[in-house]
Amino acid sequence: MTARQRSVAFLVLVLLVLGAGTAYALGDLHRSREQLSRPPTVPSRESAIAPGGPYLAFRHTGLDSEYGVVALVPLADPAGPRTFTGADCDRVDATRDHASCLVSERGVVTDFEARTLGADWQVEGTAPLPGLPSRTRLSPDGSLVATTSFVAGHSYLSDGFSTATVIRELGGRSYGNLEKFALEVDGSATVPRDRNVWGVTFLDDTTFYATVATGGTTYLARGDLEARTLSTVATGVECPSLSPDGTRVAFKQAGRPGGRPGWTPAVLDLATGARLVLDGESRNVDDQLEWLDEDTLLYGLPRDDEAGVTDVWSLGVAAGAEPVLLVEQAWSPAVVR
Amino acid sequence: MAALEGPGRAPGEARSGSSTFTRRGVRLYLSLRDRPGTSTEPREARRPPVGRVVVTLGVVSLLTDISSESVASILPLYLTAVVGLSPAAFGLVDGLYQGISALVRVVSGWGSDRTGHPKWVAMAGYGLSFVARIFLLFAGGLAAISSVLAVDRIGKGIRTAPRDAMISAAADPAHLGRAFGVHRSLDTVGAAIGPLLAALILWAIPDGYGTVLVTSLCFAFLGVALLGLLVPSGTGARTPAQAPVPEFRWREVSTPSLRRLLVVAGVLGLLTVGDGFLYLVLLDSTEFDPRWFPVLYVGTNVAYLALAVPLGRLADRVGRTRVLVLGHLALAAAYLCAALPLLGAATAVVTLALLGTFYAATDGVLAAVAGRVVPAHLRASGIATAQTVVVVARMLASVGFGLLWFALGPTVAMLALGAVLAAVVPAALAALGRLDEPAPA
Numbered sequence: 001m002t003a004r005q006r007s008v009a010f011l012v013l014v015l016l017v018l019g020a021g022t023a024y025a026l027g028d029l030h031r032s033r034e035q036l037s038r039p040p041t042v043p044s045r046e047s048a049i050a051p052g053g054p055y056l057a058f059r060h061t062g063l064d065s066e067y068g069v070v071a072l073v074p075l076a077d078p079a080g081p082r083t084f085t086g087a088d089c090d091r092v093d094a095t096r097d098h099a100s101c102l103v104s105e106r107g108v109v110t111d112f113e114a115r116t117l118g119a120d121w122q123v124e125g126t127a128p129l130p131g132l133p134s135r136t137r138l139s140p141d142g143s144l145v146a147t148t149s150f151v152a153g154h155s156y157l158s159d160g161f162s163t164a165t166v167i168r169e170l171g172g173r174s175y176g177n178l179e180k181f182a183l184e185v186d187g188s189a190t191v192p193r194d195r196n197v198w199g200v201t202f203l204d205d206t207t208f209y210a211t212v213a214t215g216g217t218t219y220l221a222r223g224d225l226e227a228r229t230l231s232t233v234a235t236g237v238e239c240p241s242l243s244p245d246g247t248r249v250a251f252k253q254a255g256r257p258g259g260r261p262g263w264t265p266a267v268l269d270l271a272t273g274a275r276l277v278l279d280g281e282s283r284n285v286d287d288q289l290e291w292l293d294e295d296t297l298l299y300g301l302p303r304d305d306e307a308g309v310t311d312v313w314s315l316g317v318a319a320g321a322e323p324v325l326l327v328e329q330a331w332s333p334a335v336v337r
Numbered sequence: 338m339a340a341l342e343g344p345g346r347a348p349g350e351a352r353s354g355s356s357t358f359t360r361r362g363v364r365l366y367l368s369l370r371d372r373p374g375t376s377t378e379p380r381e382a383r384r385p386p387v388g389r390v391v392v393t394l395g396v397v398s399l400l401t402d403i404s405s406e407s408v409a410s411i412l413p414l415y416l417t418a419v420v421g422l423s424p425a426a427f428g429l430v431d432g433l434y435q436g437i438s439a440l441v442r443v444v445s446g447w448g449s450d451r452t453g454h455p456k457w458v459a460m461a462g463y464g465l466s467f468v469a470r471i472f473l474l475f476a477g478g479l480a481a482i483s484s485v486l487a488v489d490r491i492g493k494g495i496r497t498a499p500r501d502a503m504i505s506a507a508a509d510p511a512h513l514g515r516a517f518g519v520h521r522s523l524d525t526v527g528a529a530i531g532p533l534l535a536a537l538i539l540w541a542i543p544d545g546y547g548t549v550l551v552t553s554l555c556f557a558f559l560g561v562a563l564l565g566l567l568v569p570s571g572t573g574a575r576t577p578a579q580a581p582v583p584e585f586r587w588r589e590v591s592t593p594s595l596r597r598l599l600v601v602a603g604v605l606g607l608l609t610v611g612d613g614f615l616y617l618v619l620l621d622s623t624e625f626d627p628r629w630f631p632v633l634y635v636g637t638n639v640a641y642l643a644l645a646v647p648l649g650r651l652a653d654r655v656g657r658t659r660v661l662v663l664g665h666l667a668l669a670a671a672y673l674c675a676a677l678p679l680l681g682a683a684t685a686v687v688t689l690a691l692l693g694t695f696y697a698a699t700d701g702v703l704a705a706v707a708g709r710v711v712p713a714h715l716r717a718s719g720i721a722t723a724q725t726v727v728v729v730a731r732m733l734a735s736v737g738f739g740l741l742w743f744a745l746g747p748t749v750a751m752l753a754l755g756a757v758l759a760a761v762v763p764a765a766l767a768a769l770g771r772l773d774e775p776a777p778a
Contacts, residue, residue, distance in 0.1 A: 003567075006566045006567055007566075007567065009566055010562060010563060010566045010567055013558075013559065013562050013566075014559060017555045017558055017559055018555070020555070021551060021552055021555040024547075024548060024551045025538070025541075025542070025545070025548045025551070025552070028542055028545050028547055028548040028551075029541065029542050029545070029548075032542045032543065032544055032545060035544075036543070036544075067544075104414065106414075106539055106540070106543065110414070132413050132414065150413065215743075260480070261480060261483075302419075302420060307419045307420070307546075308419045308544065
């Protein structure tokens, strides 16, 4: 080919590729518009769920007009019709009177926000988040909220990642970033600069547990909000979640059966240090587990065959227990007792 | 704050990270033209300082960077919102990829010299990244996405050295610094357009991740096509007069000049820590809102874009090794500036400008020097070796600095590093001397 023919060939390719790309984009736009106007395929109902009884709040992930909206189902009938609250949340935790809701407001620069919602699911207050939402938990009485987000979420590919975990009083003061708390590793005070804290779970309004990573090790740490301290109590525990009676911690343990990458659910007895790895679940569970009751855990898992759609599964706390699908098209479950 | 232990930018690689501005793009194009006022040297009348091949290679990099950075900027959102993974999973494996990429680079540099066809080796690298993007459309799980990204990195490792060898071969020896400056600027423009394009698509189609991936694929394809069709196969290829390279002979590559360059670049690399640390110190010392973290990358890129061509030209005029070594003074100044926030609100801006200046003075210039201190038929090997030495030295620096940070705290560690770096610069200057004299006019 002559240089001129080559130039022409390239121009033709540019036009073809741009044409094909534009056609795909228009098709995708059409699909997106249609999808976002489609009614949910799962049963739903307009009326509020029965007051008084325990219920489950979660992010609805059906590819429809309610995508990303928090929905509620009574625990007595988790697969039954869900009630949509109208609140958009990436991650949600709830008590009877309040909810914590982490959102990404997408734009040319994506904004991240931690919102507190009232019993009517209307926004009561907001605080900015430094990056992509990761975890949120309310204290049992709903007076404190913990949020974990990724920092530099746009650039972790080149420079590693980091998380920011903050505890605030609802509508009140902030305890600040937990990295600033005094850290005791194995009983001795340390001031490592490379520390990372994530995944808070509250015992009460003073004591909480969280993951602390420093020097390449992840620890379960017990935190004290009054003393502003974090003291490690165990290693290899990520994203702890206290059982309702406060005696055990459910967490994700690095690694999966067969040496595959990812995390496996596990439970640690705080008094005895005994660990139960729930490897009846062999899929990659990358979530902060939630206790349905004293014997059952909940978590979200993405579907393999449908991008963006997730389901909430339950798993008994017993050796060899197998996961059971609890709520389809759901994510970030929060049990309200 | 977590340790951001990623190594600094690898020389010759696209500005990794996030969005940038494009406003310097216009000016850049102007500087590509051979302005009448500058053609006083007889050389320039014969041959434009920055030829068509260099600009074409720059546009290839621009297209490829639109492709890779558009995906990189949405990846965290895509992973969490669609795939349901946490970005943490990726931080773990990225260091490994960086290492693989550095090793692959040496092999491809040698392969490029061995075959005598840098263009086809570069094509293989660009092609591999293109193929990885096809698979990204279908990759679902963590393992699949990690593998695809690993292949993409390998492609990046393969293409860099032969491409720089082609730039080195195609450019007028007297204007080599400027040629690399033009190439790196175009590359950075692509890294700026990518994230903006991705944001635009997601604004129009809120769940349009598929469109972003397809768009990325389109640009990757156009980059490969442009290289294949419009870069002459003979660029940097072995001439019949040159002896074929039967096997990798380190003795031939390792000229005394290259060895000196490697030692000096290696020592300076050992004092160059990842940008992440610098940003962390800034966040620590200036109460900077972490939400602006991505903007820090933009600031560095703006400075890089503005200065790559002027500093390349300066290097051509006053000596490339001088600019290469003295550029590290800008880095030392950036360390001091970040650690001692004497300038108040301007601290961040000045630090970023200094960091951008450092990259502009060293990134393209290193390749320009390395390609000229080895025999022409071993150019890709020479460039690849120099770049790999720098990458590895910077990785070690980041690990070492992590320990120093732990022991001394960020401010003292950064000040100490800046002081040592500034002290080493005169010695480095003396050691390199006029290794790479501007070619006689």
